[in-house]
Amino acid sequence: xxxxxxxxxxxxxxxxxxxxxxxxxxxxxxxxxxxxxxxxxxxxxxxxxxxxxxxxxxxxxxxxxxxxxxxxxxxxxxxxxxxxxxxxxxxxxxxxxxxxxxxx
Amino acid sequence: xxxxxxxxxxxxxxxxxxxxxxxxxxxxxxxxxxxxxxxxxxxxxxxxxxxxxxxxxxxxxxxxxxxxxxxxxxxxxxxxxxxxxxxxxxxxxxxxxxxxxxxxxxxxxxxxxxxxxxxxxxxxxxxxxxxxxxxxxxxxxxxxxxxxxxxxxxxxxxxxxxxxxxxxxxxxxxxxxxxxxxxxxxxxxxxxxxxxxxxxxxxxxxxxxxxxxxxxxxxxxxxxxxxxxxxxxxxxxxxxxxxxxxxxxxxxxxxxxxxxxxxxxxxxxxxxxxxxxxxxxxxxxxxx
Ligand SMILES: Cc1cc2nc3c(=O)[nH]c(=O)nc-3n(C[C@H](O)[C@H](O)[C@H](O)COP(=O)(O)OP(=O)(O)OC[C@H]3O[C@@H](n4cnc5c(N)ncnc54)[C@H](O)[C@@H]3O)c2cc1C
Numbered sequence: 025x026x027x028x029x030x031x032x033x034x035x036x037x038x039x040x041x042x043x044x045x046x047x048x049x050x051x052x053x054x055x056x057x058x059x060x061x062x063x064x065x066x067x068x069x070x071x072x073x074x075x076x077x078x079x080x081x082x083x084x085x086x087x088x089x090x091x092x093x094x095x096x097x098x099x100x101x102x103x104x105x106x107x108x109x110x111x112x113x114x115x116x117x118x119x120x121x122x123x124x125x126x127x128x
Numbered sequence: 129x130x131x132x133x134x135x136x137x138x139x140x141x142x143x144x145x146x147x148x149x150x151x152x153x154x155x156x157x158x159x160x161x162x163x164x165x166x167x168x169x170x171x172x173x174x175x176x177x178x179x180x181x182x183x184x185x186x187x188x189x190x191x192x193x194x195x196x197x198x199x200x201x202x203x204x205x206x207x208x209x210x211x212x213x214x215x216x217x218x219x220x221x222x223x224x225x226x227x228x229x230x231x232x233x234x235x236x237x238x239x240x241x242x243x244x245x246x247x248x249x250x251x252x253x254x255x256x257x258x259x260x261x262x263x264x265x266x267x268x269x270x271x272x273x274x275x276x277x278x279x280x281x282x283x284x285x286x287x288x289x290x291x292x293x294x295x296x297x298x299x300x301x302x303x304x305x306x307x308x309x310x311x312x313x314x315x316x317x318x319x320x321x322x323x324x325x326x327x328x329x330x331x332x333x334x335x336x337x338x339x340x341x342x343x344x345x346x347x348x349x350x351x352x353x354x355x356x357x358x359x360x361x362x363x364x365x366x367x368x369x370x371x372x373x374x375x376x377x378x379x380x381x382x383x384x385x386x387x388x389x390x391x392x393x394x395x396x397x398x399x400x401x402x403x404x405x406x407x408x409x410x411x412x413x414x415x416x
């Protein structure tokens with residue numbers, strides 16, 4: 025899974041035609057630590073169809089502000105560069121899988 | 129970390145204890161979280177006449193009977209509050225602040241919280257409304273934050289958030305002297321409604337309105353949906369089927385938290401089903 029930075033966000037996500045997932049996280053956030061491995065697992069299962077990436081909101085405040093990330097973890101699904109789904113808070117693997125399968 | 133438990137039971141009221149004895153009888157490795165008094169609602173009941181076999185008994189006496197029963201089976205209660213439960217797929221991670229317990233199956237028997245949600249609270253959850261101020265505080269650096277505190281622990285969170293926020297309002301929902309940093313503004317008023325468009329903009333109160341970027345509601349017990357993210361709720365209660373299964377694989381629920389009527393023997397009966405369903409689930413996982 026790719027760790028995004030502010031200056032590759034446009035290139036990697038906003039200008040990307042397909043489906044991309046961004047996991048907004050921070051090192052001090054407990055639920056982020058729990059959902060991290062689940063997202064990681066899903067990237068192994070669905071990685072050829074969805075581009076998986078994560079963004080540390082502490083180091084990339086401008087992006088977090090632009091997308092109004094107010095609580096983490098937040099997972100955003102982008103389709104053709106536009107936000108298609110926003111999931112705030114921890115989600116069980118089952119649920120995340122069901123949501124992502126709509127996009128493959 | 130300790131080894132993984134077969135079944136973790138959250139709640140030590142009649143529902144949780146009935147689940148516990150039924151799981152223990154079937155030799156499962158269990159852990160029960162709850163309180164020293166088992167249940168505050170037991171302590172409060174003056175006379176109980178509808179618990180089969182115990183006519184004209186007080187809540188305190190019934191509590192003693194329950195206590196003798198679990199002691200006899202060697203069931204101990206862990207006096208800790210679970211803050212969060214994460215459904216990881218094939219196990220559950222139960223968090224007590226920074227400490228974590230793991231269990232294959234879960235029984236929720238948390239009772240019902242009587243205090244109501246604010247108008248707009250649910251709608252703006254994750255969009256400015258939160259339940260863990262320390263978790264999200266860094267996102268509100270320099271901004272206006274309001275904390276609605278239901279207990280003294282909320283004061284500690286307020287003091288921490290105050291170091292980061294631009295301005296902090298504290299609305300105490302209890303009467304006690306508070307230990308708050310000097311520059312926190314105490315608002316003695318009653319919150320009514322969360323207002324905003326795509327994000328929180330203000331908090332309406334009985335006497336006025338506070339402009340704020342975030343509102344944290346800090347209560348004693350959290351609703352089941354916040355306790356277990358992803359859990360399906362229907363009309364304020366946890367949604368279950370006849371086996372007391374929730375929408376999450378391996379997670380069962382019993383007692384007041386799954387619906388009315390709110391009664392001891394109904395809670396105990398459901399606890400029995402939930403306990404047995406959890407046992408069956410654990411067995412099926414082991415034989416996989
Ligand atoms: C004054 C009064 C009188 C009543 N009289 C009667 C009566 O005569 N007959 C009758 O049938 N019913 C009566 N009831 C109703 C009865 O008390 C409830 O239906 C019953 O207690 C429900 O049991 P429960 O196990 O579902 O939940 P509870 O008894 O509410 O137990 C829930 C337990 O979960 C614990 N808990 C919650 N969240 C967490 C967490 N995150 N971590 C750890 N522990 C947690 C709590 O501390 C508590 O110990 C009365 C209630 C009251 C208030």
